[in-house]
Amino acid sequence: MAGTPQLKLPQEEGTDALLRVSGLKRTFGRGAAATTVLQGVDLSIKAGKLIALKGRSGSGKTTLLNLLAALDLPTEGSVRFDGQALNELSDKARGEVRRRRMGLIFQSFALFPLMSAYENVEFAMRIAGVPASGRKDAAEQALDFVGLKPRMHHRPFEMSGGEQQRTAIARAIAHKPKLLLADEPTAELDSRTGLHILSVLRGLVKEAGMTVIMTTHDPAIMEVVDEVYELEDGIIVQAAKL
Numbered sequence: 001m002a003g004t005p006q007l008k009l010p011q012e013e014g015t016d017a018l019l020r021v022s023g024l025k026r027t028f029g030r031g032a033a034a035t036t037v038l039q040g041v042d043l044s045i046k047a048g049k050l051i052a053l054k055g056r057s058g059s060g061k062t063t064l065l066n067l068l069a070a071l072d073l074p075t076e077g078s079v080r081f082d083g084q085a086l087n088e089l090s091d092k093a094r095g096e097v098r099r100r101r102m103g104l105i106f107q108s109f110a111l112f113p114l115m116s117a118y119e120n121v122e123f124a125m126r127i128a129g130v131p132a133s134g135r136k137d138a139a140e141q142a143l144d145f146v147g148l149k150p151r152m153h154h155r156p157f158e159m160s161g162g163e164q165q166r167t168a169i170a171r172a173i174a175h176k177p178k179l180l181l182a183d184e185p186t187a188e189l190d191s192r193t194g195l196h197i198l199s200v201l202r203g204l205v206k207e208a209g210m211t212v213i214m215t216t217h218d219p220a221i222m223e224v225v226d227e228v229y230e231l232e233d234g235i236i237v238q239a240a241k242l
């Protein structure tokens with residue numbers, strides 16, 4: 001894979017965690033119908049790591065990812081991202097942090113069907129507030145990074161599942177976020193295509209200095225990541241450094 005030097009994030013001094021999660025609890029519903037999914041999650045993640053979050057179905061992986069992405073608010077506890085406590089921000093400021101400094105990837109790709117790969121990436125940058133003058137180059141760099149520049153004018157229905165997921169990755173990284181959050185990024189792909197997606201994600205960490213956190217059931221993922229965290233009964237029960 002051709003790494004694009006321009007995608008590299010500025011390296012910062014300091015050893016503070018990029019993401020610090022403390023006593024995170026999330027309860028859905030009220031009274032007798034209440035379900036506490038996260039019971040007090042603590043996590044500290046340094047910049048420049050590839051992280052897998054595993055756990056059986058229903059263990060709370062997506063719930064945790066949504067809290068890290070500031071798409072949801074905890075019932076108790078806090079998420080500190082890049083030095084800011086997300087729960088202390090207004091809704092608007094939280095949305096800004098997510099759009100400008102995070103990238104999100106979903107298992108269903110979630111691309112706009114009538115837009116080409118390039119237009120999908122360019123549109124996301126517009127939403128992220130990237131000035132018009134820089135959008136074309138940044139979109140092309142991101143599509144080049146995932147190996148899709150030759151197909152960037154194709155629309156999603158003209159692309160394979162792997163190409164659609166690579167478009168979704170390009171869209172998530174074009175504004176150079178510090179943190180990329182991916183919910184089961186290989187779930188809808190065959191194993192060979194899944195491995196290709198993993199090598200793209202690995203490249204983002206190694207060559208661009210991003211931090212990637214992904215939920216997964218895929219054993220192949222555990223082998224290539226830097227750390228694996230396991231959710232069980234609402235807490236982290238295992239944190240392995242490979």
Ligand SMILES: Nc1ncnc2c1ncn2[C@@H]1O[C@H](COP(=O)(O)OP(=O)(O)OP(=O)(O)O)[C@@H](O)[C@H]1O
Binds near residue numbers: 037056057058063
């Ligand atoms: N908005 C909600 N309202 C009520 N319950 C919810 C809500 N969101 C999630 N849950 C419940 O929280 C639990 C954890 O769900 P979550 O999607 O986080 O699990 P998961 O580990 O990602 O599962 P999977 O691997 O199947 O995707 C489930 O029992 C789910 O039904």
